[in-house]
Structure formats: C-alpha cells, structure tokens
Amino acid sequence: MKVPRPENEAARLAVLQEYKILDTLSEDSFDDLTHLAANICGTPIALVSFIDEERQWFKSKVGIDAAETCRETAFCSYTILQPDILVVADTFTDERFVRNPFVTGDPYIRFYAGAPLLSPNGYALGSLCVVDHVPRTLSQEQLEALQALSRQVVSQMELRRNVMTLTCVTAEHRHAENVLRRYTTQLQQALDFESRLKRITDKVRDNLDESQILQTAVQELAMGLGVSCTAALYDLDAEPSTVCYEYRPTTVARPSHVAQMVDFPELYAQLRQGYYFQFCSIHPRPSQEQVAMLACPIANDQEVLGDLWLVTEQNVAFKDLELRLVQQVANQCAIAIRQARLYQAVQAQVQSLEQLNHLKDDFLNTVSHELRTPVTNMKLAIRMLQLASLDDRYQRYVGILQTECSREIELINDLLDLQRLQTEIGSAVLDEAIALQDWLPTVTESFHARIQEQQQTLQVHLPADMPLLISDRASLTRVVAELLNNACKYTAAGGQIIVDVQCSTDLSANNRSSAPSAIFRVSNEADIPTADLSRVFEKFYRAQNAQLRQQSGTGLGLALIQKLVERLRGTIDVESTGGWTTFTVQLPINPNETPGEATGLRD
Incomplete structure (x- = not known):
C-alpha cells in the first residue's frame, strides 16, 4: 500500500531543512529523551525519526542499529499525517502494516506508538516512537508522557537551531565590529560630506542665478576638500568652455577665461558624453610639482551644461567618497541651473504673453470701435435705401446687403462676447x-x-x-x-x-x-x-x-x-x-x- 503524503509536503520539507539536523551526529540531549521514552513505555525500541523526501532518518535510537529506512516502509510516514499519537496495538490486524517488511521480518514489529514532532508553525517533521515485538497497549499516563516527551524533542530542536543561529550571529557580529572599526574614519568622512552636500544643495536650489550657483559649489568643494576648483559652462554651438568661477585655497584666483574645446578634443569628448575622469599631470611651475586632477561633467538627462575641475598638489588619486561628493554636487548644480534657465524662459514667455494680450486687447478695441461704427452706419444707410422707391431688382440687392451687414454685426458681437467670457475669472453671480x-x-x-x-x-x-x-x-x-x-x-x-x-x-x-x-x-x-x-x-x-x-x-x-x-x-x-x-x-x-x-x- 502506497503511503500518502501530507498536503503541505513541500513546505514541510523546507521547514525540516531549516533545522539542519539531518545526517548529524548523535547528541546526548536527544538520546536521553529516547531512553526515557523506552523506560516509561516499557518497550525495547524507541526512536527519534525525521521523514525526509524519500527516507526515514533516525536522530536517536534505542534497540536497533539502522541509521535510516525507506520512507515507504516507515510507520512514522503515517504518524506525520495526523496531529495526535498514532497507536497500532497489533500490526497483524492493521491492513496498513500487516505486509510491512519490518513486521514480517527483523525487527518483527507487533506494536507501535508514535507522537508527531510538530514544529511551532504546525508542520509534522517526524516522530518520537516506541516499538515492541508483541501486541500491547499503553496506559493513558504513558500516552501523555510520550506526547510530552515529543514536545521536549521539538524544544531541543528549537534550542539547537537557536544555538546555531546565535553562533552565526556572534561570528557575524565580530566581523561587523571589525568592519566598523576599519571604516569608522571613512564613515565620519562620509557624514561630513553628506552635511556639506546638503548645505550646497540648499544654497544652489534656492538660487536662480547661474553664476551664484557655480560660485557656491566651487567655494564649498575647494574649502571642504582642500583643493583648487573651477566651474565652467559650455556653449555647444561655438564650442568654447567659459570658466565662470575659480577658487584656490592658497593663491589668488585667476580671472575668468575661455578654453576652446577643439584644443583638447580627447578631454572634452569624454566630458561631453557625461563621463568623469582623473589623471596626474606636471604642474606648469618651475618646481615641476606633480598634481592630481579630476574633471566631472555638470549634466542632466538631456545635455551636458558644463564641468567642474578639481586640482590637488598631491600625487594621489581622489578617493571614492570624494569622487561621489563631486558627482553629486555636479548633479545638484545641473538641476539648479536647469531650474534657473526654466525660470528665465518662463519669465520671457510671461512677458511675451502679456505683450500678446495687449495686442489682442488693442485688436478687440479696434474691432469694437473701428469696425462696428462703419457697419452700423452701413445698416442705417441700407434702411434708408429700403424706404426709397426702388424697383424689385435693387430692393433684392439691398436685402442682400442688409443680410450680410447683419452677419458682420453678429460676428463682431460674438467675438467680443466670447473674448469677454474667456477673460472673466470664475463663474457668474448666480442669485x-x-x-x-x-x-x-x-x-x-x-x-x-x-x-x-x-x-x-x-x-x-x-x-x-x-x-x-x-x-x-x-x-x-x-x-x-x-x-x-x-x-x-x-x-x-x-x-x-x-x-x-x-x-x-x-x-x-x-x-x-x-x-x-x-x-x-x-x-x-x-x-x-x-x-x-x-x-x-x-x-x-x-x-x-x-x-x-x-x-x-x-x-x-x-x-x-x-x-x-x-x-x-x-x-x-x-x-x-x-x-x-x-x-x-x-x-x-x-x-x-x-x-x-x-x-x-x-x-
């Protein structure tokens, strides 16, 4: 007879694997409970077994030498299908087990009682069972004791898992402490950079003047990193790079100057694609000291607006934290410059719309006075012609004139009314x-x-x-x-x-x-x-x-x-x-x- 599987088999097996108990060595804490179960129930065999995917594995055993059996022949495969103790008083009278090889052969099981090992979330992982070679029953006290011992087995499993977890956590904690000590200085520097970035961001975001935005960024970076710094804006049509602001911590800044991109094609090709770079160079001074340079583009999603150049008189590359700070400052500058330019564009558009409104008002005034007046005079003249003695042909022409004149007056009135409605704010007074x-x-x-x-x-x-x-x-x-x-x-x-x-x-x-x-x-x-x-x-x-x-x-x-x-x-x-x-x-x-x-x- 094929043994059915629990409905939650996949989840049950996953929980069993979490305990990491399969194929481990014997442990006194489990062996003590197994011996105690055998003594209380008076049986020659007692087992702590776990039902794996295709086998029954014994964590603890009394009375047998086997380490595992096939799952299909395991009595415990039936135990995990129910929450209560499974008792088989006589295997010869139970259709499920009468042909079982462990009944017809060694160890000749005639009696079985197994309490399921239920995890805290309700999964039956195995059993604590007692076995005898002769038919028999257990008293109520023995059944309750077997149930209690099964709970103790689960408690030992939980304790064992918690100890393993604690061991891992302790090791990770030691490693974290080492990492923390190793990077304390870098973390403090990162916090300082974060504070400086926030200060720069607050200043540039509240400013709508491009030169003030770049001046703030250059000064803060130069003072914070102890380097020389310049900021430049591009004119992509004429391809010059105009240095808008320069700050040197030890010398007087040079006046703004213009660099032609075509003179440095390799450098500006990389910057115009949105990539930063750094290198070491020979400073053009008699001492011929070496310096490190970092160039970072000021770019948004649409275009490259300019660049930031940082120069330090040290023959070392810029650190990752310094590089990230410069990149973030460049991003904030790009956002602020875009806002400033959008604001300028909006202001120009507002002025243009105001001019258009004035032109429109002038046009409507012209329509109102210059067109309505002559059309009204025409209507009066037509009326006079209608009163005159004219033959039918001329009367028909006069009628056409009157109709077209009325259409023009209607068009003028509709235009003026529509304009009035479009310029009025809110709804009418509805009272x-x-x-x-x-x-x-x-x-x-x-x-x-x-x-x-x-x-x-x-x-x-x-x-x-x-x-x-x-x-x-x-x-x-x-x-x-x-x-x-x-x-x-x-x-x-x-x-x-x-x-x-x-x-x-x-x-x-x-x-x-x-x-x-x-x-x-x-x-x-x-x-x-x-x-x-x-x-x-x-x-x-x-x-x-x-x-x-x-x-x-x-x-x-x-x-x-x-x-x-x-x-x-x-x-x-x-x-x-x-x-x-x-x-x-x-x-x-x-x-x-x-x-x-x-x-x-x-x-």
Missing part, C-alpha cells in the same frame, strides 16, 4: 430664482413665427413641479435661445424640434453626494457626422456635412454656449444618432449650496 414654468414660454415664444414659416413643429416638455432654478437669467436665456436658433436653422421643413426639461434628483445610497440639477435637452431632426461631434464647440469650426454647411453662421455660437454654460457651473454635451441631434445642458438647481447641504435639506 436669481427662476420659475422655469413662467420663463421657458417667454423664450420659445419668439421662435413660434419662424417655426411656422419654416413648416417645422416645436414640442416643449416641462414638468409642472419643477423647483426654482438659482442661476443667471440673461445667460440662461441666451443658452437656450442659441440652441433653439441652431435647431431652427438646421432642421428641414416638416422636421421636429423638441425641448425637454427635467429635474435630476438621484438620492440613491451610492449617490448621496449628488446635488439636484436641471437638465435641458434640445433635439432636432438633423445629423452631425460622428467625426465632427468632438469639435462642434471649437471656435469657427463648421461641420463637414454638406447639408449643414448650406446654412450661414459665424462658427462661434456653440463656443459661446459652452463658455456660458461653464459660467453657470454646468456642463453641455452633444450626441447625434438615428437622424436626431441632441444638446444636453445640465445645471445645478442651487449652485450656492454644497451637495451635502442639499442632501440634508431633502432628508
């Missing part, structure tokens, strides 16, 4: 209580004659229980009137126009924060191509539909409506499907109260 049942008929009434003339039909749906809408009456009137005007303009003869007004009061459990809103839907029988829907609110945009483009317009109406709706703290959407186009405007019923306050009032 008028509007009774929609009284207000809406006054808006639609002005379209009745036009709708009848164009053989269209208008349907208005307005609930009688609509609450008062707190808004701006003039802006709201213009929004609905503009939408109706577009609907009349683009609806063919015989077509329908529908105005539907609803109140949205979604007070569901998952929408308690929503304030009530008024929804205005203006629908008409006309199609807007899908490709045009996302652009209908753009200034001067006209749909590409040939039928729609037959109608005259400024291309500013919907842009004005969108701005007006935003000023009313609402939203506007459009959809076109099935031969119908619907504009939906949603406005808060009372925009001056928070959603929570609105909910509380309704509750």
Whole structure:
C-alpha cells in the first residue's frame, strides 16, 4: 500500500531543512529523551525519526542499529499525517502494516506508538516512537508522557537551531565590529560630506542665478576638500568652455577665461558624453610639482551644461567618497541651473504673453470701435435705401446687403462676447430664482413665427413641479435661445424640434453626494457626422456635412454656449444618432449650496 503524503509536503520539507539536523551526529540531549521514552513505555525500541523526501532518518535510537529506512516502509510516514499519537496495538490486524517488511521480518514489529514532532508553525517533521515485538497497549499516563516527551524533542530542536543561529550571529557580529572599526574614519568622512552636500544643495536650489550657483559649489568643494576648483559652462554651438568661477585655497584666483574645446578634443569628448575622469599631470611651475586632477561633467538627462575641475598638489588619486561628493554636487548644480534657465524662459514667455494680450486687447478695441461704427452706419444707410422707391431688382440687392451687414454685426458681437467670457475669472453671480414654468414660454415664444414659416413643429416638455432654478437669467436665456436658433436653422421643413426639461434628483445610497440639477435637452431632426461631434464647440469650426454647411453662421455660437454654460457651473454635451441631434445642458438647481447641504435639506 502506497503511503500518502501530507498536503503541505513541500513546505514541510523546507521547514525540516531549516533545522539542519539531518545526517548529524548523535547528541546526548536527544538520546536521553529516547531512553526515557523506552523506560516509561516499557518497550525495547524507541526512536527519534525525521521523514525526509524519500527516507526515514533516525536522530536517536534505542534497540536497533539502522541509521535510516525507506520512507515507504516507515510507520512514522503515517504518524506525520495526523496531529495526535498514532497507536497500532497489533500490526497483524492493521491492513496498513500487516505486509510491512519490518513486521514480517527483523525487527518483527507487533506494536507501535508514535507522537508527531510538530514544529511551532504546525508542520509534522517526524516522530518520537516506541516499538515492541508483541501486541500491547499503553496506559493513558504513558500516552501523555510520550506526547510530552515529543514536545521536549521539538524544544531541543528549537534550542539547537537557536544555538546555531546565535553562533552565526556572534561570528557575524565580530566581523561587523571589525568592519566598523576599519571604516569608522571613512564613515565620519562620509557624514561630513553628506552635511556639506546638503548645505550646497540648499544654497544652489534656492538660487536662480547661474553664476551664484557655480560660485557656491566651487567655494564649498575647494574649502571642504582642500583643493583648487573651477566651474565652467559650455556653449555647444561655438564650442568654447567659459570658466565662470575659480577658487584656490592658497593663491589668488585667476580671472575668468575661455578654453576652446577643439584644443583638447580627447578631454572634452569624454566630458561631453557625461563621463568623469582623473589623471596626474606636471604642474606648469618651475618646481615641476606633480598634481592630481579630476574633471566631472555638470549634466542632466538631456545635455551636458558644463564641468567642474578639481586640482590637488598631491600625487594621489581622489578617493571614492570624494569622487561621489563631486558627482553629486555636479548633479545638484545641473538641476539648479536647469531650474534657473526654466525660470528665465518662463519669465520671457510671461512677458511675451502679456505683450500678446495687449495686442489682442488693442485688436478687440479696434474691432469694437473701428469696425462696428462703419457697419452700423452701413445698416442705417441700407434702411434708408429700403424706404426709397426702388424697383424689385435693387430692393433684392439691398436685402442682400442688409443680410450680410447683419452677419458682420453678429460676428463682431460674438467675438467680443466670447473674448469677454474667456477673460472673466470664475463663474457668474448666480442669485436669481427662476420659475422655469413662467420663463421657458417667454423664450420659445419668439421662435413660434419662424417655426411656422419654416413648416417645422416645436414640442416643449416641462414638468409642472419643477423647483426654482438659482442661476443667471440673461445667460440662461441666451443658452437656450442659441440652441433653439441652431435647431431652427438646421432642421428641414416638416422636421421636429423638441425641448425637454427635467429635474435630476438621484438620492440613491451610492449617490448621496449628488446635488439636484436641471437638465435641458434640445433635439432636432438633423445629423452631425460622428467625426465632427468632438469639435462642434471649437471656435469657427463648421461641420463637414454638406447639408449643414448650406446654412450661414459665424462658427462661434456653440463656443459661446459652452463658455456660458461653464459660467453657470454646468456642463453641455452633444450626441447625434438615428437622424436626431441632441444638446444636453445640465445645471445645478442651487449652485450656492454644497451637495451635502442639499442632501440634508431633502432628508
């Protein structure tokens, strides 16, 4: 019969390996417990066994000489399948063991009792078992003692593992102490460098002047490391390297000078690729002393801005800590210089935008005064011509003039209104209580004659229980009137126009924060191509539909409506499907109260 394996076999084996107990020498602490188990239970054989992947291995044994057995024939393979003691009073009567080679052959097992060795996290790793050559039973006291001894075996395992861990920790601690002593000086130097780096970073980050940024970095590095230091910025177009600041701890600094990159191609080729380098050189002085030099690029992710040069009068290379400090300072300089240049660019852009705003204001003033006045005079002159006795042909020409003049006035007014809305900050003052049942008929009434003339039909749906809408009456009137005007303009003869007004009061459990809103839907029988829907609110945009483009317009109406709706703290959407186009405007019923306050009032 094949012995089943525990469901957590892989994890159990991993825990067993953690104890590092397999194939170790005998230990008195385990042997004492094994002898004690044999004496208490009165059996000739007692074992501390562990179930490995394919074997049963004995850590301690009394009464047998074997060191291990096959797992498939091990009684303990069954013991680890349960949390309690496994007792087999007579192996001849147990189907699991009656044909076991250790029952039919040496050591002729007739009785077995095994307590599982349970780790603190509940994994059965093996057993403490007692074996006899004759059938028998154990008393309750013997069973409890065997269980207690199995716990002591686990305690010894834990103690053994803790001792090994402590030994390793002690060795590691000694090694750490040696390393700590070895690097104490370097650590202190690193802390000093960290403090200096923070000081440099704080200074350069708060500065928007490139020369001051480089001066701070050069002075701090030179004083901190006891070296000479220079900082240079590149002009990659002309390829010079301009030394902006130089600091020497023992001599007077030289004035700024320009180095041509082409004179030192190998050096600057490496720096321009973002790599540092250091070398020793002969100092150009009569004494011919040797010096060590370190060059580090000042670079960001996009470009190399310049470099830092450090010179020390010692024939030794710069240390790793010193190199890291210089690199980090160079990085901070690059960030600060980029910020300074971005700030300068933003300032220039702000000035440019201010100039453009002034030009725009001047242009609008010109439109307002220089264009509106002559167009108004033209309109008056056209009116005088209409009153004169002219034949039909001239009257038709005068009518064309009047229509085009009205379009120009409409365009000028729309431009001025749109500009005013774009420059106004915040929303409109919304403090008028509007009774929609009284207000809406006054808006639609002005379209009745036009709708009848164009053989269209208008349907208005307005609930009688609509609450008062707190808004701006003039802006709201213009929004609905503009939408109706577009609907009349683009609806063919015989077509329908529908105005539907609803109140949205979604007070569901998952929408308690929503304030009530008024929804205005203006629908008409006309199609807007899908490709045009996302652009209908753009200034001067006209749909590409040939039928729609037959109608005259400024291309500013919907842009004005969108701005007006935003000023009313609402939203506007459009959809076109099935031969119908619907504009939906949603406005808060009372925009001056928070959603929570609105909910509380309704509750």
